[in-house]
Amino acid sequence: xxIVVCIKQVPDTKGGVKFNPDGTxxxxxxxxxxxxxDKAGLEAALRLKEQFGAEVTVLTMGLPKAADVxxxxxxxxxxxxxxxxxxxxxxxxxxxxxxxxxxxxxNIDYDLIITGRQAIDGDTAQVGPQIAEHxxxxxxxxxxxxxxxxxxxxxxxxxxxxxxxLEAKMPCLITALSExxxxxxxxxxxxxxxxxxxITQWGRADLKDVDDSDLxxxxxxxxxxxxxxxxxxxxxxxxxxxxxxxxxxxxxxKFKEKHII
Amino acid sequence: MDFTLSKKHEMARQLFRDFAENEVKPLAQEVDEExxxxxxxxxxxxxxxxxxxPVPKEYGGQGCDxxxxxxxxxxxxxxxxxxxxxxxxxxxxxxxxxxxxxxxxQKQKYVPDLASGRKIGAFGLxxxxxxxxxxxxxxxxxxxxxxxxxxxxxCFITNGKEADVYIVIAVTGIIEKNGRxxxxxxxxxxxxxxxxxTFGTKEKKMGIRGSSTYELIFTDCRIPKENILGKQGQxxxxxxxxxxxxxxxxxxxxxxxxxxxxxxxxxxxxxxKQFGKSISGFQNTQFQLADMATxxxxxxxxxxKAALKKDEYRTNPKISYSEEAAMAKLYAAxxxxxxxxxxxxxxxxxxxxxxYDVERMMRDAKITEIYEGTSEVQRMVISAALLK
Numbered sequence: 237x238x239i240v241v242c243i244k245q246v247p248d249t250k251g252g253v254k255f256n257p258d259g260t261x262x263x264x265x266x267x268x269x270x271x272x273x274d275k276a277g278l279e280a281a282l283r284l285k286e287q288f289g290a291e292v293t294v295l296t297m298g299l300p301k302a303a304d305v306x307x308x309x310x311x312x313x314x315x316x317x318x319x320x321x322x323x324x325x326x327x328x329x330x331x332x333x334x335x336x337x338x339x340x341x342x343n344i345d346y347d348l349i350i351t352g353r354q355a356i357d358g359d360t361a362q363v364g365p366q367i368a369e370h371x372x373x374x375x376x377x378x379x380x381x382x383x384x385x386x387x388x389x390x391x392x393x394x395x396x397x398x399x400x401x402l403e404a405k406m407p408c409l410i411t412a413l414s415e416x417x418x419x420x421x422x423x424x425x426x427x428x429x430x431x432x433x434x435i436t437q438w439g440r441a442d443l444k445d446v447d448d449s450d451l452x453x454x455x456x457x458x459x460x461x462x463x464x465x466x467x468x469x470x471x472x473x474x475x476x477x478x479x480x481x482x483x484x485x486x487x488x489x490k491f492k493e494k495h496i497i
Numbered sequence: 498m499d500f501t502l503s504k505k506h507e508m509a510r511q512l513f514r515d516f517a518e519n520e521v522k523p524l525a526q527e528v529d530e531e532x533x534x535x536x537x538x539x540x541x542x543x544x545x546x547x548x549x550x551p552v553p554k555e556y557g558g559q560g561c562d563x564x565x566x567x568x569x570x571x572x573x574x575x576x577x578x579x580x581x582x583x584x585x586x587x588x589x590x591x592x593x594x595x596x597x598x599x600x601x602x603q604k605q606k607y608v609p610d611l612a613s614g615r616k617i618g619a620f621g622l623x624x625x626x627x628x629x630x631x632x633x634x635x636x637x638x639x640x641x642x643x644x645x646x647x648x649x650x651x652c653f654i655t656n657g658k659e660a661d662v663y664i665v666i667a668v669t670g671i672i673e674k675n676g677r678x679x680x681x682x683x684x685x686x687x688x689x690x691x692x693x694x695t696f697g698t699k700e701k702k703m704g705i706r707g708s709s710t711y712e713l714i715f716t717d718c719r720i721p722k723e724n725i726l727g728k729q730g731q732x733x734x735x736x737x738x739x740x741x742x743x744x745x746x747x748x749x750x751x752x753x754x755x756x757x758x759x760x761x762x763x764x765x766x767x768x769x770k771q772f773g774k775s776i777s778g779f780q781n782t783q784f785q786l787a788d789m790a791t792x793x794x795x796x797x798x799x800x801x802k803a804a805l806k807k808d809e810y811r812t813n814p815k816i817s818y819s820e821e822a823a824m825a826k827l828y829a830a831x832x833x834x835x836x837x838x839x840x841x842x843x844x845x846x847x848x849x850x851x852x853y854d855v856e857r858m859m860r861d862a863k864i865t866e867i868y869e870g871t872s873e874v875q876r877m878v879i880s881a882a883l884l885k
Binding site for chain 2: 304307308311420421422423424425426427428430431
């Protein structure tokens with residue numbers, strides 16, 4: 237089985253988001269990490285590799301320094317890394333990004349593509365499903381569990397209050413949730429090997445069946461007018477009722493008070 | 498000369514830091530309080546290859562260099578001195594001598610299990626009457642047919658009861674050297690479970706309280722003849738050379754403890770308010786922190802330099818790293834003691850309370866001035882190199 241995991245280097249938002257005066261993200265001021273949902277997707281792929289002997293390729297699009305995230309993935313156990321980087325691809329929104337990644341994926345054999353649900357810097361959750369659409373393959377999003385049965389994947393798709401069990405024939409694409417698993421650490425030997433390994437680098441010329449008008453900033457229909465940090469929620473009201481009944485009565489009372497029920 | 502870490506080392510440091518923060522730090526206080534060997538952490542470290550970092554891949558190791566191993570012990574010790582010494586004693590005092598002096602059969606038999614962490618290693622040199630004076634050994638090994646028979650005891654053995662493979666130093670005869678009668682000392686590989694090999698009481702220690710420190714007792718303990726490590730009579734050299742390497746590990750542990758204490762003290766002095774402002778706003782605090790940070794940085798340079806020298810030795814065994822290792826151990830240990838003591842002082846009353854990490858760190862730091870050669874022994878080694 238051949239698995240491709242699409243990963244993204246994102247700023248670590250743990251210590252808060254830093255902005256430039258013009259409202260764009262100050263990426264230099266934040267540590268760069270592998271996007272958590274993507275890392276869970278990679279872990280899922282590595283577990284399938286252990287179970288079925290798959291070959292795992294990691295692919296990313298970004299600046300040359302995004303190779304770091306590929307090396308991290310390889311130090312965790314991925315077999316190959318592909319970096320798609322080119323000046324003309326800069327400033328891409330989700331449409332241009334998915335077009336680019338699909339153009340790269342057309343060069344590779346795959347049975348399964350795994351992406352994270354969404355990246356913590358953009359939070360759109362669009363790129364994974366768009367890639368599947370470009371490639372004309374089925375997509376199952378929000379995976380909280382992945383199983384393989386012959387040439388099919390069986391995936392639990394998370395919903396707010398339930399999950400759906402979906403089945404798809406490979407090749408297909410799955411978008412992974414960070415809750416899917418606990419990603420492994422790198423190993424010291426894995427780091428040494430990954431740093432010595434060659435990373436395949438592709439530019440615009442290597443993308444298959446894509447139109448220039450769909451790439452980079454000029455191929456991006458989305459224009460960011462303004463970016464801001466999340467508005468923090470207030471501390472709320474803390475109540476410690478004496479019994480579950482009291483708790484229910486309190487909550488129902490509040491709902492009524494706010495005309496929710 | 499280049500003080501920049503390579504990409505490999507930067508990534509390795511990040512790995513060890515993440516692991517230490519997520520897996521080791523949450524247990525550090527409990528392990529100390531309960532004097533409990535952190536078996537669950539050791540199992541996780543084994544899974545990720547931390548117990549075979551500088552071991553070649555053909556023996557099941559990670560194939561990394563000494564600097565990477567040193568950074569591992571350093572980062573672990575930043576949050577837990579106990580965990581740092583478990584890795585150091587295992588790697589430097591057991592795996593290293595087998596790799597350096599073992600026969601191919603011994604390497605094949607022991608190193609893959611040790612490097613993967615399926616087995617833990619320990620080293621027995623110290624005896625009740627033979628600490629700094631290693632020639633004072635009383636433990637004897639007598640060849641009887643195809644077996645060596647060991648009798649005697651070893652004390653203060655790190656990883657004591659938790660280990661599976663032990664390097665044991667013993668007297669195998671009397672030789673004459675320059676007209677003087679001397680003990681002939683040899684080293685042996687002894688496996689846990691060998692009849693006649695038992696454990697004495699567990700030591701109750703001031704610091705590194707989670708590390709398992711035991712007396713090893715040998716009573717007519719018979720081991721196969723082929724379990725001699727190196728040649729008969731080479732034991733003293735093996736022990737001294739092993740301790741040279743061990744000192745780099747302990748120097749890394751001391752460095753980590755000092756760095757951990759400094760980090761916590763910087764954070765604390767920013768938060769703690771007295772006379773209406775953070776105590777970091779007082780010049781006394783600022784100067785103390787400046788001195789602590791400068792010494793920590795100097796210790797780091799010495800420790801990394803010793804690690805690089807040992808790496809150089811691995812490709813060119815004609816050179817010695819003994820002096821560099823002794824300087825690193827001497828300085829880092831004394832810096833660890835000084836920095837942790839100042840850290841406690843800057844924490845005031847809270848620094849004396851067990852809830853605060855610096856209290857544990859000060860207790861952990863003290864041993865780094867004592868084991869694997871006291872600071873006085875390091876001064877002997879350094880001055881001997883200067884005056885030879």
